[in-house]
Amino acid sequence: MQKLVDGIHKFQREAFSVDEKLFETLVRGQDPLALFITCADSRIVPSLLTQTNPGELFIQRTAGNIVPAYGTVFGGEASTIEYAVTALKVKDIIICGHSHCGAMAGVLHPEKLDGMPAVQAHLQHADATREIVEKNYQHVTDPAERLMLAVEENVLVQLENLRTHPSVAAAIDQGDLKLHGWVYEFETGKVFAYNPQFSQFVPLDAAPQSIVEMDAALPPI
Amino acid sequence: MQKLVDGIHKFQREAFSVDEKLFETLVRGQDPLALFITCADSRIVPSLLTQTNPGELFIQRTAGNIVPAYGTVFGGEASTIEYAVTALKVKDIIICGHSHCGAMAGVLHPEKLDGMPAVQAHLQHADATREIVEKNYQHVTDPAERLMLAVEENVLVQLENLRTHPSVAAAIDQGDLKLHGWVYEFETGKVFAYNPQFSQFVPLDAAPQSIVEMDAALPPI
């Protein structure tokens, strides 16, 4: 705990002055570039990864970057998404999974979650992830490969869930919002973006401009 | 969107190499200092505020730093908290509210949330915040002051909710976990910590060591 308090003191002595002007401007309100949805995992630091400043990313983080589908309106995720789209009018939503995700390991191996009933219950929103991996990828047997596969499929599953939120559906239909699916491999620093044309994840740094601009979510069916 | 992609390229060219060794170590697993619960607001950057590195903060972020009380087990918050305490065995949980919070403005002025039913619904978990401000602080009439009051009271309300989670209750009872209530005033860079001895928030930088170490949550009643 002392380390955090020391960090704050350091921030106040050294770092705050750098952003002071920016923070003063931000008192008037935020106008973020995007809603960034990622895992609670401590190894993911969105502002570091995207080299963004305060005010640039509206951020939702819970274990496993799960987005429950719309319909149980009391959830924090539904609230955060609706606020981002309706009040802040963000133009892009990124769901960003990551390598070595503990939540996804739990999706593949529920027995790892014994003694964690709330985690088990919440991961029902990733039931489709598990069902896809178990039914359609029986030929993939390497544990590390299966985990990465689950991470990728889960990003797509959560994008589907995201599209059921009315504010998201209406903004996509209007052409005001794009959805993006990413996977961050923190140990290499690589980011993979879902390319709907080829139905696969491709390295973001190798992607042509067209893919960067492309919506991971095709127009509503 | 292009700005984010450019940021990632910059991260890969310039910043990743700084942390490369660290990231390699982190492949083996995370061992964060604390669970840091804060608002989705883009103006809050926990790693900047606490000057922490990847791997040091497990982070939960949804609008208004709301923590639903235990009992509706499907929520992402319950899952994230249980994972942090049971699987990662964090020793500290910080709930960090902030100045100019839009969600808290919605708690005080629900009419601002018209057209946002999911936000309205979720803020029922801050009903106690509203009820405390409305019933007990009628003498505070300045809007800015009332908003800051709501932010503070909400941190305390969410700490109460947090204590109903079984993993949290058991770890507190065992002496393995401390809870902390903070408010971050981003425009000044100041952080205020709740001091249970005086029942008020005090500037963290002026706090004696004893307060830093103190548990915002007294032993279970």
Next chain:
Amino acid sequence: MQKLVDGIHKFQREAFSVDEKLFETLVRGQDPLALFITCADSRIVPSLLTQTNPGELFIQRTAGNIVPAYGTVFGGEASTIEYAVTALKVKDIIICGHSHCGAMAGVLHPEKLDGMPAVQAHLQHADATREIVEKNYQHVTDPAERLMLAVEENVLVQLENLRTHPSVAAAIDQGDLKLHGWVYEFETGKVFAYNPQFSQFVPLDAAPQSIVEMDAALPPI
């Protein structure tokens, strides 16, 4: 009531003998061609419309052909869908809206549902339908046209909801299941099928074979 009982007697005297052999075969189990999801409206008779026999259509009917997204697993819709896909292994699911739908009128004009709280509550699963019509079609002012628009958009919204069900997502991913969006205009006998290539509904009788075979749902994003 007497009319129904007379109808049953007539069925037993006249119609049953026609299908007797078929019914005997069906004792061994059902193997339906498709899951057909439509409104409870009495003017829709799926077997008449599709000229199908007993055993050919597994049928889900509730007001408004609503399909709640996956995640509140106690619903009859989730159960019916999962049974159709997992146990019966249907190859096609059709969501069929219809002209003059009272439920869709209620989506556009909630005041028509005063005194019907359960209908109002259930129609939250069509919130996206209303939000799309209200936000994106302000230029369409003719009431009849707006209602037909809501019927069409609702079919697409419910297809999105349908895709969040794990059994559906896995079967689509595997290539074992196709989704179709139809609108039945009962007063003309016409059926319109959603053509994802052109993002619009086209008359089924004018559709080339390729569209009949086409999946209304594009591959997962």
Next chain:
Amino acid sequence: MQKLVDGIHKFQREAFSVDEKLFETLVRGQDPLALFITCADSRIVPSLLTQTNPGELFIQRTAGNIVPAYGTVFGGEASTIEYAVTALKVKDIIICGHSHCGAMAGVLHPEKLDGMPAVQAHLQHADATREIVEKNYQHVTDPAERLMLAVEENVLVQLENLRTHPSVAAAIDQGDLKLHGWVYEFETGKVFAYNPQFSQFVPLDAAPQSIVEMDAALPPI
């Protein structure tokens, strides 16, 4: 799928003209004789069984003809029932179970539902069916007989659930609505109606007029 499309074409060429006048009338609205609640099973065709025309039966169909009791207002069943009674003012509601019902087989043998969590969850609304069969009919050991027993008891259990819906309770109390419990044995074409005087199901074709007119549901206790 082609078969369904061919059927629609046949309907449009041959069958639609027969009902054209009727359909024109129905544009003005529906005024169904009854709400008919039955299983999604493809072998049940209500319009064939009752020899009814479009406009005569408002129909609710989900697996197992389950009617969750009132109180979880988001369900499609509550919505459909309320709409039928309050908006359409139907005078009769029939719950019609059927022989060889897969859902009822699942009630008696939950292990048959492994891999179908949504079905298992939904069948909690038939817990009373299982409990009655297991506790009170231990002497019935023949599997086919036990299944038929479950089908019958389930019709009675769902009638109880139906009576908890406010619109239903008020209409029964007012004398405006009657409830009926039927079981359809599709392989013989027979329909059995519950006779509350003798507490048993009797063949509908042998029933005296008085039983046809009788309410399966006695006046509210």
Next chain:
Amino acid sequence: MQKLVDGIHKFQREAFSVDEKLFETLVRGQDPLALFITCADSRIVPSLLTQTNPGELFIQRTAGNIVPAYGTVFGGEASTIEYAVTALKVKDIIICGHSHCGAMAGVLHPEKLDGMPAVQAHLQHADATREIVEKNYQHVTDPAERLMLAVEENVLVQLENLRTHPSVAAAIDQGDLKLHGWVYEFETGKVFAYNPQFSQFVPLDAAPQSIVEMDAALPPI
């Protein structure tokens, strides 16, 4: 508070010795005569009214003697009922409403419950009570009479809800359990019991033995 503590001291000095032997026996377990469900109202004292001793009445009390129908299994009422029937095997359940009930006044006049959202929400389980009084008793205009009517109808509505609980349904079916509907007029000391033969409440003290023994709930429909 002091009054309660003084009462306990008085109990320990004076009253405990009277029941000491009984309490010693009760350590071995309870075997209550009945489950008595009544309102939380302080004016109702079940042990005084029925002149019963410790160990004789298993008691459920919440505002308005509401019994949510089965299906949302997390409620305290479902738990208490199931424990009474399955574990304690009580032979009778009494639902006892009372005169001047504040909860029933709230059912008739929801505006009295402004500022009490949890009460309003819970009273949805008495929606049928309100709907019956509003639709079927428009000719009763005297407020006191309407309130007593609501109290009576609510006892019947909650008996219907009670019958949806599987343990209750199975025990009734087996002949092991009887349900009773009572209304207690505390200002006169009178108790009225529902007589299903005449579909009305009659004074218990004037009731012939046969009515005392009669089940308020007729056999399952």
Next chain:
Amino acid sequence: MQKLVDGIHKFQREAFSVDEKLFETLVRGQDPLALFITCADSRIVPSLLTQTNPGELFIQRTAGNIVPAYGTVFGGEASTIEYAVTALKVKDIIICGHSHCGAMAGVLHPEKLDGMPAVQAHLQHADATREIVEKNYQHVTDPAERLMLAVEENVLVQLENLRTHPSVAAAIDQGDLKLHGWVYEFETGKVFAYNPQFSQFVPLDAAPQSIVEMDAALPPI
């Protein structure tokens, strides 16, 4: 059942006249001293234990004196608590557990609850109780001692849950409400009150006045 009816007759002949004046006064409304929350167990008779008269105790009773945390607003407990605090303005709430509690035995030994799914489900609101006993009291092995420990810890857990209710939180904050945790050992007639200063339960008859007056719940954290 006859015994209860005889008891009522006896009450009407003998006991009612004693309280007749009181009951007449109570027609005007109730003004209870406290909300008393205890188990449904038949061996607990609150009016006997506290030697109180009709009108003095507002009473909530369900199995295990469980108080679900706020947030699922349809529960009878939330309704009863809100009514007591907001409408009746009680000054004290006592949660009173008791020795030999069957519900707490079920918390420690869930296998005892087989066949009682509703009890199992409801006891999730005592998950913290189980987790505290299992994790922190492994050295206590005597079954009777463990049960009493669970009873005590459960009173504290439910006090935490109680504090999440908005009406309770606001009234505590305002200084208008005190919470108290008691355990009643019916076989000895002893009552133990939680003393927050020493973090333990002490006999109420030996407690100094200051403890009687003390709030079991310390000021909000």
